[in-house]
Amino acid sequence: xKIGILGYGNLGRGVExxxxxxxxMQLTCIFTRREPSSxxxxxxxxxxxxxxxxxxxQGVIDVLVLCGGSATDLPSQTPEYAKYFNVIxxxxxxxxxxxxxxxxxxxxxxxxxxxxxxxxxxxGMFSLLRLYGAAVLPEGKDYTFWGKGVSQGHSDAIRRxxxxxxxxxxxxxxxxxxxxxxxxxxxILTTRQKHTRECFVVAEEGADLLxxxxxxxxxxxxxxxxxxxxxxxxxxxxKEKHAEIPHGGFVFxxxxxxxxxxxxHVIEYSLKLDSNPEFTASVILAYARAINRLSKEGVxxxxxxxxxxxxxxxxxxxxxLRAHML
Amino acid sequence: xKIGILGYGNLGRGVExxxxxxxxMQLTCIFTRREPSSxxxxxxxxxxxxxxxxxxxQGVIDVLVLCGGSATDLPSQTPEYAKYFNVIxxxxxxxxxxxxxxxxxxxxxxxxxxxxxxxxxxxGMFSLLRLYGAAVLPEGKDYTFWGKGVSQGHSDAIRRxxxxxxxxxxxxxxxxxxxxxxxxxxxILTTRQKHTRECFVVAEEGADLLxxxxxxxxxxxxxxxxxxxxxxxxxxxxKEKHAEIPHGGFVFxxxxxxxxxxxxHVIEYSLKLDSNPEFTASVILAYARAINRLSKEGVxxxxxxxxxxxxxxxxxxxxxLRAHML
Numbered sequence: 099x100k101i102g103i104l105g106y107g108n109l110g111r112g113v114e115x116x117x118x119x120x121x122x123m124q125l126t127c128i129f130t131r132r133e134p135s136s137x138x139x140x141x142x143x144x145x146x147x148x149x150x151x152x153x154x155x156q157g158v159i160d161v162l163v164l165c166g167g168s169a170t171d172l173p174s175q176t177p178e179y180a181k182y183f184n185v186i187x188x189x190x191x192x193x194x195x196x197x198x199x200x201x202x203x204x205x206x207x208x209x210x211x212x213x214x215x216x217x218x219x220x221x222g223m224f225s226l227l228r229l230y231g232a233a234v235l236p237e238g239k240d241y242t243f244w245g246k247g248v249s250q251g252h253s254d255a256i257r258r259x260x261x262x263x264x265x266x267x268x269x270x271x272x273x274x275x276x277x278x279x280x281x282x283x284x285x286i287l288t289t290r291q292k293h294t295r296e297c298f299v300v301a302e303e304g305a306d307l308l309x310x311x312x313x314x315x316x317x318x319x320x321x322x323x324x325x326x327x328x329x330x331x332x333x334x335x336x337k338e339k340h341a342e343i344p345h346g347g348f349v350f351x352x353x354x355x356x357x358x359x360x361x362x363h364v365i366e367y368s369l370k371l372d373s374n375p376e377f378t379a380s381v382i383l384a385y386a387r388a389i390n391r392l393s394k395e396g397v398x399x400x401x402x403x404x405x406x407x408x409x410x411x412x413x414x415x416x417x418x419l420r421a422h423m424l
Numbered sequence: 425x426k427i428g429i430l431g432y433g434n435l436g437r438g439v440e441x442x443x444x445x446x447x448x449m450q451l452t453c454i455f456t457r458r459e460p461s462s463x464x465x466x467x468x469x470x471x472x473x474x475x476x477x478x479x480x481x482q483g484v485i486d487v488l489v490l491c492g493g494s495a496t497d498l499p500s501q502t503p504e505y506a507k508y509f510n511v512i513x514x515x516x517x518x519x520x521x522x523x524x525x526x527x528x529x530x531x532x533x534x535x536x537x538x539x540x541x542x543x544x545x546x547x548g549m550f551s552l553l554r555l556y557g558a559a560v561l562p563e564g565k566d567y568t569f570w571g572k573g574v575s576q577g578h579s580d581a582i583r584r585x586x587x588x589x590x591x592x593x594x595x596x597x598x599x600x601x602x603x604x605x606x607x608x609x610x611x612i613l614t615t616r617q618k619h620t621r622e623c624f625v626v627a628e629e630g631a632d633l634l635x636x637x638x639x640x641x642x643x644x645x646x647x648x649x650x651x652x653x654x655x656x657x658x659x660x661x662x663k664e665k666h667a668e669i670p671h672g673g674f675v676f677x678x679x680x681x682x683x684x685x686x687x688x689h690v691i692e693y694s695l696k697l698d699s700n701p702e703f704t705a706s707v708i709l710a711y712a713r714a715i716n717r718l719s720k721e722g723v724x725x726x727x728x729x730x731x732x733x734x735x736x737x738x739x740x741x742x743x744x745l746r747a748h749m750l
Contacts, residue, residue: 118683120562195750233734234737355706356702361698361699365695367694368692371689380562403750408559417522419728424521
């Protein structure tokens with residue numbers, strides 16, 4: 099199957115490298131809103147086009163992977179390009195998923211394409227685990243923890259603080275909270291009890307460090323409800339020790355069964371990812387395979403990971419899956 | 425939806441209690457190969473029939489849950505009853521799944537029913553996690569560990585040893601092996617390195633304990649490839665401390681991404697179950713909901729967990745799932 103990528107940032111480059119790990123896929127072209135000649139793909143022989151030319155590639159690619167951001171790119175791009183292609187995105191603004199779904203579904207159905215939104219690990223794999231957990235343990239509670247990992251949104255927020263030159267924020271799950279959940283005691287946990295936040299900040303010369311720390315720790319929504327630690331480091335140290343984009347987290351479902359609810363059960367799923375965008379890209383490609391198959395079966399409209407039978411993700415046949423993986 | 429149960433052992437009773445935790449389900453009847461009057465359901469007003477009368481209940485129940493064993497019951501029961509009902513079983517003889525699938529698929533298709541085989545946690549939830557893991561990290565390795573928990577097959581094997589009155593066997597994953605896998609180092613592990621086996625044995629009076637221990641530890645397939653510990657205890661202690669049927673385990677997928685394969689990722693899924701049959705029953709009911717829906721959509725034939733889109737398992741609508749679980 100032939101894949102196109104729109105947007106050549108961290109996620110786009112992750113998709114490019116993940117395509118090399120899937121024998122049934124090839125990267126056909128990259129679309130960019132920058133000057134195409136400024137893009138140097140890592141893969142030889144891949145064409146780079148301006149995003150303005152995208153319509154002309156209809157019929158040439160099987161699935162277009164949209165690698166833009168959820169704030170401003172995807173709400174317009176995904177419905178727009180579902181006119182011309184099967185598309186997949188990683189839209190992760192949880193609260194706006196219903197309206198995004200509706201907009202994409204309409205266009206995809208009108209144009210006979212399959213779209214899949216909100217793919218990756220959260221939303222994505224974590225969503226699946228929440229659904230499976232609730233379905234198989236209907237009387238219970240679920241818990242999602244993130245980290246240890248870099249939060250792009252919180253790192254951006256730090257960098258907007260006056261006197262800050264650069265910075266990176268790690269979200270860290272609280273060990274004690276993980277232990278309590280694992281025990282099956284179904285604890286009620288506050289925001290502060292679940293995660294801590296650790297910031298590595300490069301200050302501008304002469305900046306008021308105490309004021310920066312105060313501004314970060316009191317920032318509403320981002321930091322005020324958490325125990326936050328701020329470390330001031332040099333630009334060199336930031337580059338050396340904090341250049342990577344690791345992430346991960348945990349999804350738990352804990353619940354009871356039995357006539358007297360006497361038996362406890364704990365389901366735990368965790369991800370430990372060296373590269374958030376590369377893992378996200380890898381999940382996206384498995385679902386790109388699925389929507390390409392659905393499209394060939396004549397299906398159209400917008401889907402999420404909830405709507406895709408697992409077998410569609412695998413390059414193996416049903417016979418092979420039953421013989422070797424069941 | 426109306427559920428029937430065939431076989432009122434541990435699994436059948438687990439299904440009965442799990443039905444009470446699913447508001448959209450009711451237990452309509454229990455079928456048994458014993459004398460029906462010998463069965464006392466925990467649920468008031470549930471009819472108990474002889475398995476010989478099962479055909480007469482066509483049209484009265486939506487899904488029949490087959491609670492027999494994989495060795496002799498299910499290979500004949502599942503294809504037989506797929507003539508009359510949508511059926512679901514927990515067939516767990518991994519090597520014979522392809523032939524069981526083929527036999528059930530033929531009958532289910534001929535009679536317009538949906539069947540789902542090999543449901544539970546392994547095969548079942550663990551199979552799903554193996555498939556998802558391999559699909560999203562194509563360059564990697566997977567690992568399945570079982571325990572700590574009671575293995576029914578190994579407990580039966582102990583009880584067949586000369587001089588043994590009663591016994592129970594626990595399968596235990598080796599902590600060091602779990603640690604190595606978690607590190608992402610993709611170790612190659614022998615059978616002995618992955619699990620140990622612990623046996624609690626009640627000997628007959630005057631039996632040769634050393635001989636029993638030797639017979640157990642040298643038993644081919646069951647124990648000879650493992651480090652096994654044998655404890656002799658009284659019948660009272662066995663009843664007091666080893667009456668429960670806990671189980672669980674781990675599925676890992678570890679793999680790499682990146683142009684230079686420079687990033688490691690570790691996916692870990694684990695179950696810690698106080699009651700193996702009750703959890704299995706609870707998984708089965710979620711899939712019973714799914715096949716009932718598929719049947720209403722006009723689908724027929726044999727399915728496995730690989731073929732079922734996750735949304736079918738949940739009592740929530742697509743809108744609700746997208747709004748609250750994605």
